[in-house]
Amino acid sequence: MGPLYPLMVDLKGKSAVVVGGGRVAARKVKSLLEVGAQVTIISPVLDVELTKEVEAGNADWKRQWFSPEVLHEAWVVVAATNDRDVNAQVARAAGDRRLVNVVDQPELGNCHFPAYLRRGRLTLAVSTGGASPRLAQQIRDGWKKEFDDTWTERLEQLYRERRKRRGRRQ
Numbered sequence: 001m002g003p004l005y006p007l008m009v010d011l012k013g014k015s016a017v018v019v020g021g022g023r024v025a026a027r028k029v030k031s032l033l034e035v036g037a038q039v040t041i042i043s044p045v046l047d048v049e050l051t052k053e054v055e056a057g058n059a060d061w062k063r064q065w066f067s068p069e070v071l072h073e074a075w076v077v078v079a080a081t082n083d084r085d086v087n088a089q090v091a092r093a094a095g096d097r098r099l100v101n102v103v104d105q106p107e108l109g110n111c112h113f114p115a116y117l118r119r120g121r122l123t124l125a126v127s128t129g130g131a132s133p134r135l136a137q138q139i140r141d142g143w144k145k146e147f148d149d150t151w152t153e154r155l156e157q158l159y160r161e162r163r164k165r166r167g168r169r170q
């Protein structure tokens with residue numbers, strides 16, 4: 001993968017199809033749900049975390065092996081099975097007009113998930129370009145002390161003030 005563009009994307013209400021129901025799929029689903037994506041999981045079985053999300057009505061589940069038509073409505077596609085060939089097939093079926101993330105062969109997709117820290121409106125994200133997800137995690141964890149929970153309110157305050165100023169200008 002070449003250098004990646006760091007873009008903040010609004011996925012609220014957008015269809016995200018995650019193929020696979022294991023630990024890695026669960027992590028991707030969790031972060032997609034946090035931003036309000038409409039998540040559908042494709043897998044014959046689900047791990048406990050994903051079962052909870054489905055039972056709580058937060059995500060949809062199609063209990064089946066991957067087949068290309070499940071991507072029909074998808075805006076974002078995550079290939080997260082433990083089968084390389086299936087993940088490659090998902091990437092191929094997704095084509096080049098969607099955001100596609102492939103968890104074991106990143107070069108077959110066009111985006112990846114960074115490690116990130118959120119404090120309300122503040123988002124700090126780090127990518128190592130696939131060199132070391134562990135290092136990305138460590139860098140993120142290092143930010144936790146400097147950017148503690150007080151930042152949430154600080155950002156809200158800045159946002160409110162800025163909105164007021166902009167309102168006056170109109």
Ligand SMILES: C[C@@]1(CC(=O)O)c2cc3[nH]c(cc4nc(cc5[nH]c(cc(n2)[C@H]1CCC(=O)O)[C@@](C)(CC(=O)O)[C@@H]5CCC(=O)O)C(CC(=O)O)=C4CCC(=O)O)c(CCC(=O)O)c3CC(=O)O
Pocket residue numbers: 027028031101102103104105106111112113114115116126127128129130131132133134136137
């Ligand atoms: C390219 C990328 C594509 C993508 O998945 O988007 C990718 C690819 C791969 N990861 C692998 C392994 C691991 N990844 C993690 C963890 C995370 N991986 C994440 C992102 C990314 N991983 C993207 C690059 C991001 C970057 O470089 O900055 C994080 C940051 C975000 C997230 O997943 O949401 C999340 C931390 C989340 C958090 O803490 O918040 C752990 C540790 C763990 O699981 O606890 C391990 C095991 C230890 C190890 O191997 O290092 C393997 C080998 C798989 C195999 O052995 O087959 C591949 C495939 C390959 O490298 O080819």
Ligand SMILES: NC(=O)C1=CN([C@@H]2O[C@H](COP(=O)(O)OP(=O)(O)OC[C@H]3O[C@@H](n4cnc5c(N)ncnc54)[C@H](O)[C@@H]3O)[C@@H](O)[C@H]2O)C=CC1
Pocket residue numbers: 019020021022023024025042043044045046047064065066080081082083086102103104133
């Ligand atoms: N990118 C990342 O962050 C990381 C990626 N990995 C890679 O991710 C892969 C998955 O890891 P885990 O979630 O731990 O595996 P897992 O074994 O817990 O889960 C695999 C899931 O894929 C599903 N599956 C298998 N074939 C399928 C098919 N044809 N259609 C639909 N679902 C299918 C299974 O039902 C299962 O739910 C690993 O093989 C590894 O290569 C591993 C660690 C981190």
